[in-house]
Amino acid sequence: MIKVNTSILEGKKHIHFIGIGGSGMYPLAQILHAKGYYLTGSDNNETETLDAVRKMGIPVYLGQRAENIEGADLIVHTAAIMADNPELIASKASGVPVLERSELLGIVTSWYENAICVSGTHGKTTTTSMITQILHTEGIDISAFIGGKLPCIGGSGKAGSSDILVCEACEFVDTFLKLYPDTSVILNIDADHLDYFGTLDNIIASFRKFAEKTSKTLIVNADDANTMKAVAGIENKNIITFGTSSSCDYYPANINRPSGTQAKYELMHKGEKLCDVTINVPGEHNILNSVAAAAAAHSAGASPEFITKGLEEFGGAKRRFEIIGKKNDITVADDYAHHPAELTVTLNAAMQMGYKNVWAVFQPFTFSRTSMLLDDFAKALSIPDKVVLTNIMGSREKNTYNIFTKDLADKIDGCIYFDKEKKAVQTNECKQADFDTVTDYLCEHAAPGDLIITLGCGDVYKVAKAVYNKLK
Template identity: 30%
Template sequence: MSNRAQELNAELGKVHLMGVGGVGVSAVARLMLDYGLRVSGSDAKDLPVLDDLRARGARISVGYDPANLGDADTVVVSSIIKPGNAEYDEAVARGLKILHRSQGLEATMRGHEMIVAVAGTHGKTTTTSLTAHMLKTIGAAPSFAVGANIASLGTNAELGTGEYFVAEADESDASFLNYRPDVIIVTNVEADHLDHYGTAEAVHQAFVDFASLLPEDGLLICCADDPGANELARTMRLKRPDLRVQTYGFAEHADRRLSDAHVRDGGRFAATIEWGSGQEHVLNLAVPGAHNLLNAAAALSVGINAGMDVDEALEALGSFSGAARRFEFKGEASGVRVYDDYAHHPTEVSAALKAGRAVAGNGKLHVLFQPHLFSRTREFYRQFAQELSLADSVTLLEIYPAREAPIPGVTSELIAQRVEVPAHVFAPEQAVAHVAGQAEAGDIVMTVGAGDVTYLGPQILDALA
């Protein structure tokens, strides 16, 4: 057992994780198992990830019961675990150490020489995945924790032997303030999660507070194309002149400038990237969309600042095949290709549909969209309608409530009524039949949203076949 593993074992003892089937908590469980800790966990549903954790030595239970705690010393909880959960209440009654998922992840980060945290309203999962993939492909053996499974890495979290730890930093409940990064990437800063923050100003302040966690001579990498991230870079240059602040993007003032974005033969997406005096290279990706060129430019900036060979880093980025639920190809039937995307904010929907348009070529784009959260729908229904109008047809499911109670008058019809192309709201079974009936050979179908719409892609393929 390494020194850090011994320290972690002494600090946490036996660890029980509640909500362990979630992608964030399962990542913490995998890392703790890699450290050699004794791990148990529970979740409300029997999910495929639980079998993987069992195979790696964790004691896993389905359903919440105080008995599941066993002789645990520390409990790690996801954001959805609240007082009133019998297992959680038992942990409180027994005086066990209780950590939020982010605090559990932070414990596994400590001891690494270079902690890279990737934050942003959108794009952080793919950017984290690209960075981890790049570092692993060139042999840097990073540790990483990502909010999705990465096909090229075979997992969403791993304890590597190298000095880097790359982590997705979730801003939704300000829990990213629990981390202590050496490098921060900020892809964008927009108003979202207003159920937690209340105002757009509070969201922006949270990112300022996050960037302020960087140590002296820490590195802040911001997207120059996004007004919020660009403003963060400007603010931190004034507030913390001891920091290194760099920008990337298509904007003229970006430190690493992208230009000439285009689709290559074979469906690859490419752009020129240049910096300094005379440094010019081609960024050539297998994943579609200008937004992914930006994400890759952010990852490349980490490699450049670490002194890695640029050509090796570019080649590694070019081999990245994508993260789960990020324009993920689900299959093809009757000449119709079906993709799934996690987009659940208007900006994300816009990026996803633009990528779909590029891939569709002369074919039509049919979108099955499920709004996520009543509060987000109330805030952005006009913008959702505007971005969904990029499609040729739009089918909507009712709002996925997640953690929220319904808000009177807030339904998917608010969006459907304002979409500028044919749009209808259906129950899932009818939605599948409707979408399959619309699509013809050469078209693209996209299931879009952060809820259970992801399970309808295979059903659409069956209906098409």
């Protein structure tokens, strides 16, 4: 089991964050800043997150250089920072303790009596946000660490005074094994990050370690065979099940869908009605996410009244089927989906919402995932009416897989991408397709009644905002 030195922050005053604009760094910065630590940070690109960091009074350096770490007595970096990064090299040579982001998050979870850690291949951010919304609406002064922005807490993190932390727990390179969960939610287990895990069995084994590390309660998806395999035979834990069957501890009954973006159901607990629930986020998957969130919030002390109120007020986390706006009767949305299973549920939901055409604008993320799940991506991206692809965002990887956008586009009928002359094509190897080109194409070809939804965990959200601004 992975061990983290939880005492390493003792006596530390100045913490420097390399890559402070990252989705996993910003909420940590919020919590530590609220706890009284002096923070500095650096990043390579201007983003809305960096603006938010600066508004907290945290100095941020644009560009990563050795001198940025001056004065720090603890340095934190994201997993995406390459080994040859000059700031990271200087940090490791400085003699100052250096932590990877997930190690610091592990330490933070150890500070709380009830750290609710939400895991699963899909749905973590939405479910973590739903739990946070319910408990916040109840008036419990929780702390939170979310992989997306939640309007009710004004960001992706919150430092509260209670003993409850709601925390997203990511399985990537086993980072969730560095956490100290008191209550764990396992939403589902699917084949992902195969460049690290190798096989689905290895992923299941890691989730089992995560479950075994949980000190009190496991809240698990009884509909998901891989999840149930991971927790089979585990003892000395309070195991709570959720799912669609009446055999589960928590399940939805009498589901009604007044519209494509709304669902109503009766939340059942051990065969008895607990409360009525209305959710205002689309997709079948979000019904189950909301049941999981209700189960976790209820076990943490939320009342049925505020489960109802919190879920009804939840309008989605940022980048989770987020409606950017509507102009000229064209709706523009953005979603974080970057795995075939996520694309499938998101695009199926979009296709059921009554739009004339659904335009899916997808930015593949990492060469390894694109290569290993190529056919699954092609199948998912065959769901919408129109598909536009950008280049693959390699992130932390080099293209040793010799995989290109063309390889995916060739498997999708009518798929659009761009050649070196920036012409929309369905043949020839894809060259760098800048977002301006994609934006121009969408604005020229989308029609009234259409939905344009950008998809991916990179920076493709910039296209959604650019399209909306150009239409506006």
